[in-house]
Amino acid sequence: MSFTIHGLPVSSGIAIGRAHLVSHTSLEVSHYALPKHLVDEEVARLDAALHATREELTDLRTHRPQMAAAEFDAFLDLHLMILGDEHISHAAREMVKAEQCNAEWALKTQMDELVAQFEAFDDAYLRERKTDVIQVVERILKVLGGHPGHVPPTPQQDTEMVLVAHDVSPADLIQLKPHQFCAILTDLGGATSHTAIVARGLNTPCIVGLHHARELIKDRDMLIVDGGQGVVIVNPDKNLLAEYKLRQSEWQLERQKLKRLKTARANTLDGTVVDLMANIEMPTDVQQVKDNGANGVGLFRSEFLFLNRDELPDEEEQYQAYRAVLQGLKDKPVTIRTYDLGADKQLKGVTRVASNPALGLRAIRLCLAEPQLFRTQLRALLRASVYGNLKILVPMLSGASEINQTLQQIDLVKQELAAQNIPYREDVPIGGMIEIPAAALALGAFIKKLDFLSIGTNDLIQYTLAIDRTDEEVAHLYDPLHPAILGLLSHVIATANKAEIPVSVCGEMAGELIYTRLLLGIGLRQFSMHPAQLLGTKQRILTTSLPEIAPLVQRILRADDPLKIRELLDKLNTL
Ligand code: PEP
Ligand code: MG
Secondary structure: OOEEEEOEEEEOOEEEEEEEEEOOOOOOOOOOEOOHHHHHHHHHHHHHHHHHHHHHHHHHHHHOOHHHHHHHHHHHHHHHHHHHOOOOHHHHHHHHHHHOEOHHHHHHHHHHHHHHHHHOOOOHHHHHOHHHHHHHHHHHHHHHOOOOOOOOOOOOOOOOEEEEEOOOOHHHHHHHHHHOOOEEEEOOOOOOOHHHHHHHHHOOOEEEOOOOHHHHOOOOOEEEEEOOOOEEEEOOOHHHHHHHHHHHHHHHHHHHHHHOOOOOOOEOOOOOEOEEEEEEOOHHHHHHHHHOOOOOEEEEEHHHHHOOOOOOOOHHHHHHHHHHHHHHOOOOEEEEEOOOOOOOOOOOOOOOOOOOHHHOOOHHHHHHHOHHHHHHHHHHHHHHHHHOEEEEEEOOOOOHHHHHHHHHHHHHHHHHHHHOOOOOOOOOOEEEEEOOHHHHHOOHHHHHHOOEEEEOHHHHHHHHHOOOOOOHHHHHHOOOOOHHHHHHHHHHHHHHHHOOOOEEEOOHHHHOHHHHHHHHHHOOOEEEEOHHHHHHHHHHHHOOOHHHHHHHHHHHHHOOOHHHHHHHHHHHHHO
């Protein structure tokens, strides 16, 4: 019987193949009390499992596929870091001793505590790191149970195989890679999960958040995976299969063609130059930035460096990370955003818990409330500035007072560095993110005091429409095409253009092809997006004529009926 399942599309493309189901480790572990004389033995058993797991991960690092080096190394480093985190290893060891319980129980208890802390994060990306914690603990539990590694037996490949799993860790993807799965489907995960990021990096169609795919799909079922739409068709009939085979070959051809655009300039048909930049989360993403021919980094979410840590990385560690990115990209611009952290319990000394974290002490508010934290990052950034073309971007600014305080802190740090004879670039541009409606509506101070603007549509939409971007219950109301959003976007872009201050969009909207022409028509000339979305966007730009799209874009901006707006947008995209 044929049926379809819907999930979250995270990596586009069409794949057709047979299902290969991967079993997942149950984290249900039993609890038993140990007699006192067996406690030391249990601690030794736990230590041996931790050691073996470390070896397993290190071994993976040595044998990972060359083509995916940067992404995978970063994930393995993160998993190794979690493995070494005292909340896992030390705390579990202490619990076995104190409570005389089995190692599995101690590990599971510590994991639950850590996961609860991650779940309290305001930031969706950080919240998803709980999956990494679970994956590492799963790995240790498998070793404790005498079944090291997650890798399923190699499927007999007489045809392409689609991996169907409850969840897959990025580390497992490394091992699965040689099996050449043509698509990845998981029950768990969100759009910013590591699995999604790796799959995107591998250019493998991927759908996450399918909930019950592993129950509904049987091993060797025929599957059509449409990664762009987030749709899986199980056991399609002959006609559907033929139709998707055609679509698949069209898509493959398209992908091949896109590669040729890597070095092409992103000009519209009428010769207007568009600047395409990349969003990155970690220094190792630099390779992808280069591979996709980005003009530089439009957004480096520096808070990634804080994942799963008790303390902030010190100045030296941050300096090394920023320097690596700047040197890796030579003279290309690298826009590093200062901490966009929320009420984060993991950070020592920053333990306030907000009743409404999205509206609480986050991002620049937190930095100004904790000047020492901020100054450490600013010192690291300015020290690194001599190694490339750095731009500093400040998130969540609401108006003049925060801008003034921020600039004051930057000046103080510069004076401090000068007094210590530490070199830095005096002319590092300072930019502000436009994410709060108040900022978008009262741009005066931003234009006067800052060097560039970057519109964070993810948050701007969240705050304008009063929709928690992380809450599934209201996800259907999250609408980039709402007239209020389009009005704010065109106001900010027109005001910045008139004042001749550079403005970009670095939220998800910038990388979604359906909005490329609309944004161009509104006047946007700089886009920043996930590197994998870059060449597709470039292609769309190359086939766009600004004079031709102008009348339709104006009609969209004047419309207030959602259906009419969609209809006009469709027209715009088929011109
Ligand atoms: C945004 O809000 O659009 C943005 C780019 O920042 P983040 O997604 O990291 O909040
Ligand atoms: Mg934001």
